[in-house]
Amino acid sequence: xxxxxxxxxxxxxxxxxxxxxxxxxxxxxxxxxxxxxxxxxxxxxxxxxxxxxxxxxxxxxxxxxxxxxxxxxxxxxxxxxxxxxxxxxxxxxxxxxxxxxxxxxxxxxxxxxxxxxxxxxxxxxxxxxxxxxxxxxxxxxxxxxxxxxxxxxxxxxxxxxxxxxxxxxxxxxxxxxxxxxxxxxxxxxxxxxxxxxxxxxxxxxxxxxxxxxxxxxxxxxxxxxxxxxxxxxxxxxxxxxxxxxxxxxxxxxxxxxxxxxxxxxxxxxxxxxxxxxxxxxxxxxxxxxxxxxxxxxxxxxxxxxxxxxxxxxxxxxxxxxxxxxxxxxxxxxxxxxxxxxxxxxxxxxxxxxxxxxxxxxxxxxxxxxxxxxxxxxxxxxxxxxxxxxxxxxxxxxxxxxxxxxxxxxxx
Amino acid sequence: xxxxxxxxxxxxxxxxxxxxxxxxxxxxxxxxxxxxxxxxxxxxxxxxxxxxxxxxxxxxxxxxxxxxxxxxxxxxxxxxxxxxxxxxxxxxxxxxxxxxxxxxxxxxxxxxxxxxxxxxxxxxxxxxxxxxxxxxxxxxxxxxxxxxxxxxxxxxxxxxxxxxxxxxxxxxxxxxxxxxxxxxxxxxxxxxxxxxxxxxxxxxxxxxxxxxxxxxxxxxxxxxxxxxxxxxxxxxxxxxxxxxxxxx
Numbered sequence: 116x117x118x119x120x121x122x123x124x125x126x127x128x129x130x131x132x133x134x135x136x137x138x139x140x141x142x143x144x145x146x147x148x149x150x151x152x153x154x155x156x157x158x159x160x161x162x163x164x165x166x167x168x169x170x171x172x173x174x175x176x177x178x179x180x181x182x183x184x185x186x187x188x189x190x191x192x193x194x195x196x197x198x199x200x201x202x203x204x205x206x207x208x209x210x211x212x213x214x215x216x217x218x219x220x221x222x223x224x225x226x227x228x229x230x231x232x233x234x235x236x237x238x239x240x241x242x243x244x245x246x247x248x249x250x251x252x253x254x255x256x257x258x259x260x261x262x263x264x265x266x267x268x269x270x271x272x273x274x275x276x277x278x279x280x281x282x283x284x285x286x287x288x289x290x291x292x293x294x295x296x297x298x299x300x301x302x303x304x305x306x307x308x309x310x311x312x313x314x315x316x317x318x319x320x321x322x323x324x325x326x327x328x329x330x331x332x333x334x335x336x337x338x339x340x341x342x343x344x345x346x347x348x349x350x351x352x353x354x355x356x357x358x359x360x361x362x363x364x365x366x367x368x369x370x371x372x373x374x375x376x377x378x379x380x381x382x383x384x385x386x387x388x389x390x391x392x393x394x395x396x397x398x399x400x401x402x403x404x405x406x407x408x409x410x411x412x413x414x415x416x417x418x419x420x421x422x423x424x425x426x427x428x429x430x431x432x433x434x435x436x437x438x439x440x441x442x443x444x445x446x447x448x449x450x451x452x453x454x455x456x457x458x459x460x461x462x463x464x465x466x467x468x469x470x471x472x473x474x475x476x477x478x479x480x481x482x483x484x485x486x487x488x489x490x491x492x493x494x495x496x497x498x499x500x501x502x503x504x505x506x507x508x509x510x511x512x513x514x515x516x517x518x519x520x521x522x523x524x525x526x
Numbered sequence: 527x528x529x530x531x532x533x534x535x536x537x538x539x540x541x542x543x544x545x546x547x548x549x550x551x552x553x554x555x556x557x558x559x560x561x562x563x564x565x566x567x568x569x570x571x572x573x574x575x576x577x578x579x580x581x582x583x584x585x586x587x588x589x590x591x592x593x594x595x596x597x598x599x600x601x602x603x604x605x606x607x608x609x610x611x612x613x614x615x616x617x618x619x620x621x622x623x624x625x626x627x628x629x630x631x632x633x634x635x636x637x638x639x640x641x642x643x644x645x646x647x648x649x650x651x652x653x654x655x656x657x658x659x660x661x662x663x664x665x666x667x668x669x670x671x672x673x674x675x676x677x678x679x680x681x682x683x684x685x686x687x688x689x690x691x692x693x694x695x696x697x698x699x700x701x702x703x704x705x706x707x708x709x710x711x712x713x714x715x716x717x718x719x720x721x722x723x724x725x726x727x728x729x730x731x732x733x734x735x736x737x738x739x740x741x742x743x744x745x746x747x748x749x750x751x752x753x754x755x756x757x758x759x760x761x762x763x764x765x766x767x768x769x770x771x772x773x774x
Contacts, residue, residue, distance in 0.1 A: 121644060132632050436628045439589065440689065441617020441645040443610050519589050523628065 126453040137458060140422045143415025144462030144499050145469060150411055151495045152470025152487060153477070154404035159491070160484035162397020168310065169390040175215075175353055176248055177360055179207075179346040179367070182380040197342040198380040201327075203370060204346045210366055213359035215351045218244040219327065219343040223335045227323055228294040229281040236277050237322040238295060240330020248349040256289040256304030259326050267328040271300040275308040276320040293323075296334050300325065356385055409498070415462065416502035423455050423510035434514050435522025448515035455507025456500060463499030467492060536697065536728050537563040537586065542595035544581050544751075555581045556592070557751035561758075565696070568723045569730045570739035573748030579732045580701065582748065586730065587620055587699045588612040600696065617645050621690025623731075625702035627682040629674040635685045636661060636670040642693045660688040664718065680711025687718055691727070698722065700731035704738055716741045 130137040181198040201219060208217040221240040226233055246258045253272065263270055273281070273288055282288045288302045309319040331340060350359035360383055367381055427434070434447055471487055478485040544556040555578045563569060571579050584590040585597060588604060589612075597604045600619060607615070616622075621642075629638045639657035648656070661670055664684040674682050683703060690698055700719070704712035720741055723729050733739050747755035 121650070129632075432628070433630055436630060437641065437645075438613065439587070439616060439622050439628075440642045441613050441693075443613040443645070445610075446645060520584050523624070 122449055122453050123457065125450065126457045129454060130457060136422060140418055140458055141462030141465065143418035144412065144459045144502060145415075145466040147408065147412025147415040147502075148463045148466025148495050148499050149470035149473060151405060151408040151498070152467060152491065153474040153485075154408040155401055155491045155495075156470070156474040156485040156487040157477070157483060158397065158401030158404045159488065160478070160486040161400060162394055163486045164484040165393045165397060166390060169386060169393060175350045175356060176386050177214075177348045177350060177356065177363065178384040178386075179203075179348065179363060180382045180384070181344065182378075182382060197339050198371060199343050199346055199367075200341045201343060202341065203367060204343065204348075206370060207346065207348055207363055207366060211348075211359060211362035213350055213355040213362050214348045216244050216248055216349045218242045218248050218347040220245065220345050220347070221327060221330050221335050221342075222344050223330075225295055225334070227277065227281065229288075229291065232281045234277055234280040236274070238330065238334060239322050239324050240327040240335060241324050242327050245324070245347060248347045251309065252307050253304040254307045255287065256302070258304055259324060263326045264328050267326060267332050269298055269300045269329055269333065270303045270326070271295070272304040272306060272324040273302055274306050274320040274322045274324075276318060277323055278305045295323070295325075298333055360385055412498060412502055416459070416506040419455050419458055419503060420506035420510060422458075423451060423507055424513070426454070427451065427510050427514040430514075431517060431522045431525040434517050435519050435525065438517070438519035439523060444515040447517075448511045451511035451514045452504065452507045455511070456503040459499050459503025459507075463496050466499065467496060470495070534564050535562050536565045536567075536600055537561075538596070538598040539586075540596040542582070542585065542597065543593045544578070544585065544590075545593045555751055556585075558595070559751075559753055560595075561746070561753060561756060563728065563730070565728055566723070566726050567728050567730075567744055568719070568742045569728075569744045569746060570742035571730060571732045571746045571748065572734070572739055573746075577748035578751040579748050583699055583701055583730070583732055586697075587622060588615050613645075617642055618693060619696050621687075621693070621695040621698045623683070623686050623690050623698060623700035623703045625705040627674070627679075627686045627706075629682055629685055629689075631674050634671045634673055635666065635677065638674070638685055639688045639692050642689060646693055656692055657688070660692045661685065664688045678711070679707050680714055683707060683711065683715050684718065687715070687722075691722060696728060698727055698729045698731075700729065702732055702734065704733065704735070712738065 179199060199219070204217045204219040207214055218241060220242075223238050224235065225238045226235050227238075241259070242264060243259050243261055246253075254275070256272070258272055259270065262268070271293065273293075278288045281293065282291070288305055291302050292299045293302060294300070306320070306324075325334065327343075348359065348363060350356045363383060364379065368377075368379065371380055373380065434442075437447065437450075471492075474485040474487060477483050539562075540560050542556050542559040543554070546553045546555055557578075559578075559582060571582065573579050581590070585592050585604075586599070588599065588607075591605060599615070602615070604612070604615075622628075629635075630641070633641075636654070636657050639660055640653045643653040643656060658670060661667070664687060666681060666684055666688070669677060669681060669685075674685065677685065683706075687703075698719070703719075704715055707715060716738060719729055719731070729742075731738075731742065739745055745755070745757045746753050
């Protein structure tokens with residue numbers, strides 16, 4: 116049986132003779148496809164947003180914390196032991212081939228004062244490499260330099276939130292002086308906003324960066340000189356992250372003289388793992404939303420089947436006439452099948468338009484991140500066509516099995 | 527086939543039986559019909575309702591298989607053909623004309639006439655010109671794009687005839703073609719049938735009306751599933767009257 120253009124033309128004509136009925140039947144598929152597109156778009160958009168945030172942390176980055184301490188039977192949390200040193204960080208950079216750059220930091224929470232404003236925030240003493248590892252540009256001014264490090268200059272770079280709290284929205288902080296622990300610091304830059312780390316982490320914009328040396332000597336104190344809270348390491352590539360992690364562990368165990376059976380006195384954290392975990396969560400969300408929407412597409416298909424069954428019984432006589440003048444069973448089957456497929460295709464196309472338009476509107480008005488991939492569009496549309504075929508087969512088959520004599524007598 | 531078929535013989539039926547099963551009851555509609563119809567004949571099938579005329583026509587029209595007995599149409603044993611092949615025979619060799627016209631109401635006159643050509647696989651452009659030609663031959667110029675509801679009964683039946691002959695069939699089966707027409711239109715339609723018959727097309731029509739049957743050159747009278755009278759046997763004169771199988 117040749118499915119020519121002719122068959123489609125006939126189907127379109129037949130459908131256009133019942134405009135309201137066809138439109139209502141299509142509506143089911145339209146809503147189904149539209150909601151699949153919109154729901155999956157929202158799910159994927161949320162996933163992409165989380166992924167971008169985590170990648171913004173520096174996707175090649177490894178964090179190394181000191182391990183926990185136990186004091187009087189009470190175990191303190193990660194980072195409470197002072198196990199990591201500046202020398203560890205330098206050794207990692209020097210001896211681990213999979214590591215490109217390292218940086219390290221000392222942190223303390225403190226009050227920052229500007230004029231009559233003050234703000235309690237995290238003071239991070241870092242090295243200039245920190246900016247490279249985090250891949251974090253400044254919005255204004257410059258970041259800390261090697262020279263600032265060497266001379267322990269009292270300069271600072273403000274996080275966006277700190278800058279806003281101390282200077283408001285209008286005043287430019289660069290060149291102004293703030294006081295931290297009674298020491299005046301000249302503001303040399305303001306970071307671009309990064310937002311809070313997804314998953315309840317700290318707000319990255321709520322901190323002040325000062326040179327590590329300045330922090331050690333003038334702010335945080337030098338009870339334990341040379342010790343750091345955290346080491347940042349950047350792997351040479353994303354693929355090298357597991358390798359870098361392994362190398363760092365081995366090196367640190369060796370440097371800390373940990374016996375073979377002994378536990379690490381440090382923890383490493385790999386942002387790629389977190390990113391993948393988050394992406395998986397996003398996928399589950401997408402899948403859930405998508406499958407809920409698919410149900411409505413199937414309901415739309417049942418609507419098509421219903422109308423096609425009505426149509427077959429209404430047109431029993433027509434089927435009889437067509438058979439009498441030479442239509443084969445296949446011709447009748449194809450005719451009805453094409454009708455239901457055309458219904459679902461047109462409904463699907465309108466659904467695509469509505470789904471894309473609707474989700475764009477949602478992202479525009481509701482500031483929801485929406486991501487619509489061509490693949491989803493293709494799958495949703497093919498699914499609609501498939502619904503047309505699956506739910507069209509039964510009525511079409513029923514029509515094609517009619518007895519021409521009885522069909523001709525049908526009133 | 528056991529015996530050679532005369533090339534001029536279009537239809538051979540031998541001891542045709544048709545039994546319908548309606549629940550528990552078996553209804554014996556045809557009880558052994560045997561006859562031959564030659565090419566170019568004009569046959570009227572008559573008889574009271576329930577005599578088996580329509581069933582006989584359905585079998586002749588390849589819309590139905592007989593329960594038993596032989597039907598050879600144009601040299602082909604119909605029982606040996608499958609449903610698809612029957613559809614092809616209906617499309618290429620047989621034209622149907624019905625009492626209630628049976629036009630597709632949502633299509634124009636010319637589209638109705640085109641239908642058999644669509645299933646015959648005729649290309650679009652040729653289809654349209656052949657359909658128009660047929661309509662014009664039926665005197666329907668100017669009515670081509672009318673829907674059936676906008677046409678009179680006589681006009682509708684002429685559209686139906688155009689549809690029946692557009693694929694150049696060798697047989698036309700007409701089931702009470704004038705039953706729904708006034709006498710003027712009926713006469714028109716019968717004149718058309720005569721003209722087609724004179725062009726060599728075999729015509730078999732069912733009718734109740736004696737004056738309509740006058741147009742035919744041979745009459746078959748059905749009663750209780752059997753042919754009880756066949757004018758061919760009388761006029762052709764051959765005394766070899768087909769022995770009609772008796773009941774029981």
